[in-house]
Amino acid sequence: MGETPLRLVFLGPPGAGKGTQAALLSAERSFAHISTGDMLREAAKRGTEIGRKAETFMKKGLLVPDEVVIAAVRERLRQSDARKGFVLDGFPRTLEQAKALEAMLQAEGLPLHAAVDITLGDEAVITRIAGRRTCPKCNRIYHVVADPPKKQGICDTDGEKLLQRADDREETVRERLAVYHRQTAPVASFYRERKLYRAVSSDGDLKEVGRRLGLVLSTLAT
Ligand code: AMP
Numbered sequence: 001m002g003e004t005p006l007r008l009v010f011l012g013p014p015g016a017g018k019g020t021q022a023a024l025l026s027a028e029r030s031f032a033h034i035s036t037g038d039m040l041r042e043a044a045k046r047g048t049e050i051g052r053k054a055e056t057f058m059k060k061g062l063l064v065p066d067e068v069v070i071a072a073v074r075e076r077l078r079q080s081d082a083r084k085g086f087v088l089d090g091f092p093r094t095l096e097q098a099k100a101l102e103a104m105l106q107a108e109g110l111p112l113h114a115a116v117d118i119t120l121g122d123e124a125v126i127t128r129i130a131g132r133r134t135c136p137k138c139n140r141i142y143h144v145v146a147d148p149p150k151k152q153g154i155c156d157t158d159g160e161k162l163l164q165r166a167d168d169r170e171e172t173v174r175e176r177l178a179v180y181h182r183q184t185a186p187v188a189s190f191y192r193e194r195k196l197y198r199a200v201s202s203d204g205d206l207k208e209v210g211r212r213l214g215l216v217l218s219t220l221a222t
Contacts (some may be wrong), residue, residue, distance in 0.1 A: 005085030006031065006220065007110060009092065012118035013177045015129040016202045020141050021118060021213055022089040024206075030156070031085040034076055036069055036093075038139045043072075045136075059060060060174035061167055063183060065097045073097075074104055093184045098191070113220045115191035116213065120202040122177055129173050133162040147206055 006029075010018040026033035040058060043051030050072070054064045063069075073091055076082070092098040105111055120128070131144040135155035141150050142162060149156050154222055167176065191197040199211045 005083065006217065007086055007105070008113060008217075009088040009115045009191075010090070011184065011191075012117055012202065013120055013122070013125050013180045013184075014173065015125040015132065016118040016120040017128075018089050018118050019139075019207070020147070020206065021195070021210060022087040022138070024210055024215075025213070026087055029085065031087050032079070032089070033083040033087055033089060034073070034082070035089040035139070036073060036089050036091040037089075039072055039137075040064060040069075041075065058167055059172075061172040061179060063093055063179055066094055066100070069093075070097055073101065077104060077108075092187055093180075095186055095190060098122055098187050110195055114198050115188075115196045116216060117188055117197065117199045118202045118209070118213075119199055124172055124203070125177060126170060130170065132164070132168055134165055135160050136163050144210055168188045184212045 008031075012018050012020055019037070022033050022035065025031060039049065040054040042185075044055040044058070045051065050068055054068060057064045069091060073088070077086070086116055088101075092101050101112075128143065128146075131146070133142045133144060133153070134140070134147075135142075135157065137158050137160040138155065140155060141147075149162065153162050153164055154160070167173070188197060198216045200209065200216055202209050204212075
């Protein structure tokens, strides 16, 4: 693949593999990988005001208020690496966020190329998230069966002990799914109307999903 600076958003339920595919793609094509979930977790770890506020929502599986997330993305997109293309992973999650993003990118003359919906059924989401483990240092995502680290429970990249995210427990995942169906699914219609919507099924292993994603991206006009 070439160096064309694609600007993408990844939609899809929690656990569909947005983060994993976004990380692979950004490494392969030097796009900025912008995960609002990672940004908010980092802020919470640092104990900033935004982080403390966000944490109360995240713990319950609820969305953090639009104005907080929109301000964070606005600032992040101003950084120079975003000029080389980006994948927004986990943003926008509401219609308000989608509209704000459209206005931001229009003002810069840098419109999106596609909104890729990485789709997965609810029961598959629950099973997949139960096996998900994350490195608290580099945020790399593993799966105990589908994508295990070389040494059990330890991050390949930096030797940190892998953790299960607090919001990856089953009750919280069910709440996150309900929130997804209620608030995030309408975002798909927003992008359908703009002819930017593409769907990629996340059924299958990492490589297979990556291959399907590559095919979709190869059809985008740049
Ligand atoms: P994620 O890592 O993308 O699954 O996000 C984890 C949690 O962070 C979500 O359940 C929300 O509480 C919060 N979050 C991440 N992105 C957003 C967003 N775009 N809007 C609101 N809340 C978000």
